[in-house]
Amino acid sequence: MVGRIVLVMLLCSISNVLWAEGLYLQTLNNTQLTEEQRQKSLKQVTEHKQIVLRGELEVPPFHKRGKEDASLGNSFCTTCHLSPPHTKSIRSRTFMNMHTQYIACETCHFRPENVQLSYQWQDTRDASIVTPKPKLFRQAVEAENKDTSLPEKKVITKDTYVINSFYKITPFYQQQAIGLRNDNAFAEETRKLWQQEGSALELKAERRALIHAPLTEKGPKCEACHNEKNPLLDLAELGATRYQLQKIQNNIVTQFFSRYKDEEQRIRIMSLLK
Structure with a gap:
């Protein structure tokens, strides 16, 4: 019996070490859920219905739904959330989903108080840092070719406008990326919990509430970045x-x-033209 207790304690210690990665997981591990958070999460888990996407859904000659963004597959968020994730607002969801091509989920939804974050370009495939440069932005080459100092007959090729959606602006804290990757130990255990038959709804609700506790449901308003004074x-x-x-x-x-x-x-x- 004593040996079993020691083994459990050892496994818990190993799990804590594996999970202690980045500010998000540190915040998550220190979170004390309220009863209100638990009940709200239990309600959402209980009422959840699996969404099944219909293939080849389109209205010729436009409104064809694009393929899922493969670059989001490395994020733990898409374990549950759709790709693309923003669906509620008919008016703004296209604009918001466009941002997922070059901005990590945590950039908008992890906003801790009294913490100074930095932001860097990161390759989501291997978590490596990407050197900042103009061509990482959508309008980069178009803008550069409008420079009057460039030759008038400069040729713009197809490759000029390609954006690597695996490169995303990601929040960092003390030189460590905040985002939780899909292959993280905590992510793996969460996935197994959800897939395991007979898992109690209370356990799933507890895990769901814990995951979302450090996050904000709504990201910052557009003006937070799209302004000239103190942008995010x-x-x-x-x-x-x-x-x-x-x-x-x-x-x-x-x-x-x-x-x-x-x-x-x-x-x-x-x-719109005013």
């Missing part, structure tokens, strides 16, 4: 050119959202 991300440090900074900080779509906040509000096309 230092885009210049991330490699953006002056032209890119101007275009991102004065994005017309975010300006539209700031003017028309009601989901049911109807607008005229001409209003």
Whole structure:
């Protein structure tokens, strides 16, 4: 009996060491759930229905749903969340899902108080750091070729506009990435818990509440990044050119959202040009 207790304690210690990676897991391990959090999570787990995506769903000649973003597969978030993940707001979900091509989930949804985070480009395939450069941004080459100092007949090839969606702006704390990868020990155990037949709903609800406790359901408003004064991300440090900074900080779509906040509000096309 004593030997069994020692073995359990040893396994728990090993698990704690394996899980103590990054600020997110540190925060998670120190979280004390409230009864309200447990009950809310239990309700959501109990009422959850599996979503089955219909293949080849399209309305010719447009509105064809693209394939899942493979770059999100390395994130623990997509163990449960769809790819792409934003589905609730019909008006803004396309714009929000576009951001998942180059911004990690935790950049928007992990916002701890009184903690100074830094942000770097990271290759989500092997967690390596990517050197900041203008071409990591969507408008990079287009912007550079508008420079009057460049030859007028500069040729723009197809490859010029390719974006590597595996490169994402990721939050770091003390030089360590915050994001939880899909192959992490905690992620593996969570997956097994969910797949195991007969697992009590209370256990799943507890784990779900624990995972989401350090996170915010809604990310920052568009203006947090798309503004010229105190933006959330230092885009210049991330490699953006002056032209890119101007275009991102004065994005017309975010300006539209700031003017028309009601989901049911109807607008005229001409209003978008104001």
